[in-house]
Amino acid sequence: MLDIRNATVRYAAADGQEVHALDRVSFTIPARSIVVALGASGCGKSTLLNAIAGFLPLTDGKILLDGQEIHGPGGDRGVVFQKDTLLPWSSVADNVALGLRYRGVPARQRRERAHELLDLVGLSGFEDKSPYELSGGMRQRVGIARALATDPRILLMDEPFGALDSLTRETMQQLLASIWASTGKQVFFITHSIEEALLLGTHILVMSPRPGRIVARYDADFVRRFAETGEADDILADPAFIALRSELRALIHAAPEARAA
Amino acid sequence: MSLALETNETLRDADAPPRPQKPRRAPRTGTAVISTVTLAALIGLWFAASQLGLVSPLFLPSPLEVLHQLQSIAIDGYAEGTLTDHVLASAGRIGAALAFGIVLGIPLGLAMGLNRWAKGIFGVPIDLYWGLPPLAYLPLLIIWLGIGEASKILLLSLATFAPICYAAQAGVRSVPVERINAARSLGATPLQVFFTIVFPSALPEILTGVRIAIGASLSTLVAAELIAARSGLGYMIMSAANFLATDVVFVGLVVIAAFAFILTTLMKWAERRLVPWKGKI
Numbered sequence: 008m009l010d011i012r013n014a015t016v017r018y019a020a021a022d023g024q025e026v027h028a029l030d031r032v033s034f035t036i037p038a039r040s041i042v043v044a045l046g047a048s049g050c051g052k053s054t055l056l057n058a059i060a061g062f063l064p065l066t067d068g069k070i071l072l073d074g075q076e077i078h079g080p081g082g083d084r085g086v087v088f089q090k091d092t093l094l095p096w097s098s099v100a101d102n103v104a105l106g107l108r109y110r111g112v113p114a115r116q117r118r119e120r121a122h123e124l125l126d127l128v129g130l131s132g133f134e135d136k137s138p139y140e141l142s143g144g145m146r147q148r149v150g151i152a153r154a155l156a157t158d159p160r161i162l163l164m165d166e167p168f169g170a171l172d173s174l175t176r177e178t179m180q181q182l183l184a185s186i187w188a189s190t191g192k193q194v195f196f197i198t199h200s201i202e203e204a205l206l207l208g209t210h211i212l213v214m215s216p217r218p219g220r221i222v223a224r225y226d227a228d229f230v231r232r233f234a235e236t237g238e239a240d241d242i243l244a245d246p247a248f249i250a251l252r253s254e255l256r257a258l259i260h261a262a263p264e265a266r267a268a
Numbered sequence: 269m270s271l272a273l274e275t276n277e278t279l280r281d282a283d284a285p286p287r288p289q290k291p292r293r294a295p296r297t298g299t300a301v302i303s304t305v306t307l308a309a310l311i312g313l314w315f316a317a318s319q320l321g322l323v324s325p326l327f328l329p330s331p332l333e334v335l336h337q338l339q340s341i342a343i344d345g346y347a348e349g350t351l352t353d354h355v356l357a358s359a360g361r362i363g364a365a366l367a368f369g370i371v372l373g374i375p376l377g378l379a380m381g382l383n384r385w386a387k388g389i390f391g392v393p394i395d396l397y398w399g400l401p402p403l404a405y406l407p408l409l410i411i412w413l414g415i416g417e418a419s420k421i422l423l424l425s426l427a428t429f430a431p432i433c434y435a436a437q438a439g440v441r442s443v444p445v446e447r448i449n450a451a452r453s454l455g456a457t458p459l460q461v462f463f464t465i466v467f468p469s470a471l472p473e474i475l476t477g478v479r480i481a482i483g484a485s486l487s488t489l490v491a492a493e494l495i496a497a498r499s500g501l502g503y504m505i506m507s508a509a510n511f512l513a514t515d516v517v518f519v520g521l522v523v524i525a526a527f528a529f530i531l532t533t534l535m536k537w538a539e540r541r542l543v544p545w546k547g548k549i
Binding site: 060061062079080081082084085086088090092094095096105106108109110137139153154156157163 | 444446447449450451452453454455456457460464465468543544545548
């Protein structure tokens, strides 16, 4: 379980003005849950993820992973980035096993684990390809496999499907739902898509900017059905889904920043 | 034309699913052919100009004369050495300077890209000397180190060091921060981040720096040998110029051009081998 208590991040911007990126944000990510942070750009959701990943120190507050305060990044929190961060000089299998290499796992075991994970994300047989031979969606699959390789306690996903075309995006959402159902990993997921948040989240945090904070919390259950059936269409047509979507949309558009944009 | 297109279309339709076409190799060979033809045309023009007597042989010797002179210098030598002696003398200086530039420039450049203290301390002297024309401080190096090899190799090393050092520095700064963060979140230690992320990410820029250094060393080499040397291609050219032996000057130029071409080809090969991903992500 991940416990975020009063997380606050302030920093001085280039023009010397103080930016209040995150203001006393508190929530927990229970086991076997997908917590989605939803909001327009600038609402602090990426700051929040970077703080949980350990890339960014908190100005105030603390983050506990299974009761232990986190300091800096570590293999217990796997991160999937929006921009693909695969190493172009390594094969797909070596990319997936990068975290295991850092731990000194022998090459043979690394290869086996990479094979297993590529199978999980539907990329069997791509072990020896180079990342630049893959499409954007495939690279993101490799990114997910890499983050899972060290068997982290939580998966942090920073708008992982934001740069993909809508068809690939749907497939990737299905993939994530089924991986979540089969591994039971806790997931923290960032998006600015209301549908994506509802489709994938067991808990949804709506955030608003300046200062970045949580303005509303929702529980949802569509992801279980999604993981079972793999069909998004029925869920998107569900009246409960539609009602919640309108509510969330109204809430986000009420934020001053969204109106300005 | 339109008929040919139609036939093509019909054929493709008959082949029910349109198969993805293999990338054509034609453009690549096309460029090579154009380049070869251009080179041949230039030599042809040169041949015609000297054959028709358009230019005095004193200014422009014929290609045959240059070829003949090349053979004679290779066997009998010119200016106290055979062609091989001169080539080896020049190549040795360039080799030593490149080795110096690579061995010192890469680590220092990496350090300067990673650490602001290193950048602050070494940045100023490098910026200052890199702005100076090498020939302007060559007299100083000769006063300090004498007329022998040391002053020449130091001059050339200064010419190769700066571009390699700058390139390594720029390479470090161009490493995407997400790539570093990804490695850290996978549990990499700072040393592992350096060897598995920073150095390979900077490698394409470093190799570009080495290419620039080769160019800089070649131009500085000839200049250095023109002023104070007893061997080398620049010295050979300078001696020939004193006697208006234009054909020997041409031989020197042709050999230097070939030398530069070989080095550039080697670097392109090294880039293909070491950084095949360059420009692809």
